[in-house]
Amino acid sequence: MTGWIIAFALAGVTLIALMLIGRIPRSTREITAGALLIGLAGYAWQGNPGLAGSPRSVKADIAFDEKLAEQRRGLAERYGPAGQWLVMSDSFGRRGQTKDAANILIAGLRQTPEDANLWLGLGNALMAHADGALSPSADFAFRRALTIEPEGPAPRYFYGLALASSGQLQAARDLWAPLAASAPKDSKIKAELDANIARIDAMLAGSDPASR
Incomplete structure (x- = not known):
């Protein structure tokens, strides 16, 4: 419980300090609060506030998805601040x-908080x-990326x-169907989306007793 109190207290102090000392513009206060919420959400997801402190080093063993990065570059990236x-x-x-x-992308969002590509990259x-x-x-x-560019192909x-990989098949289909x-x-992206939607339809039908 103490861990949660400390986390929320630090977030509150940080926001107040940014407003009073950093004098951040009113237009950026919402995005600043959003960034703090991201931190708290990440703490809620990954943290263990009930455990005692025990520093240790962990060797990263996560493969970088080059194919996903290439798809993102093809769909989303353009020349400009987001690219770097x-x-x-x-x-x-x-x-x-x-x-x-x-963290690199969070730093970029402090400069251009309305850049959908940066929010998209952060999600990935x-x-x-x-x-x-x-x-x-x-x-x-x-x-956030979808709110900024609701009709953009990359956020959808x-x-x-992401929704499909987490098992939220109907939500993924609802985004993909209009995009497809x-x-x-005859484009590659249309063929991929049509194939993905067909697989989702098959899985949804298989999980619905009324459709058998």
Whole structure:
């Protein structure tokens, strides 16, 4: 319980300090609070507040998903501020330093908080840090990207991928179906989406007794 009290107290003190001492603009207070919530969500997901402190070193053994990064570059990245942060984040991810990969993107979001590509990259980085699980903080990042670019192909594609991998098949289908319908005919992405949707439909039908 003490761990939770300390975590919330630190978050509150940090926000107040940023507002009073850092004098952050009113327009950025929401994103600052959101960043603190990401930290608390990550603590809730990964932390063990009831355990005594016991520093130890853990060797990272997480494979960097080059195929996923390549898909992201094809769908989302453009020349601009987001590109450099994503490249730096990927370099940490390749070395298994998933926490640093996520922190790089958080730093980028402090400069450009309305960049959907950075939020998208953060969602992917946080999933890698959680060994592929859709943690609350990763879900927040994907939703933020989707809010900024609701009709963008990248947020819908990658959030759908995250939802599908976490077993939320219907939610993934709801995102992918309109995207597949609007994708260029005979394109690689349309073929992939159609195949994924077909697999989801088969799994949903198999899990529904009324459809047997």
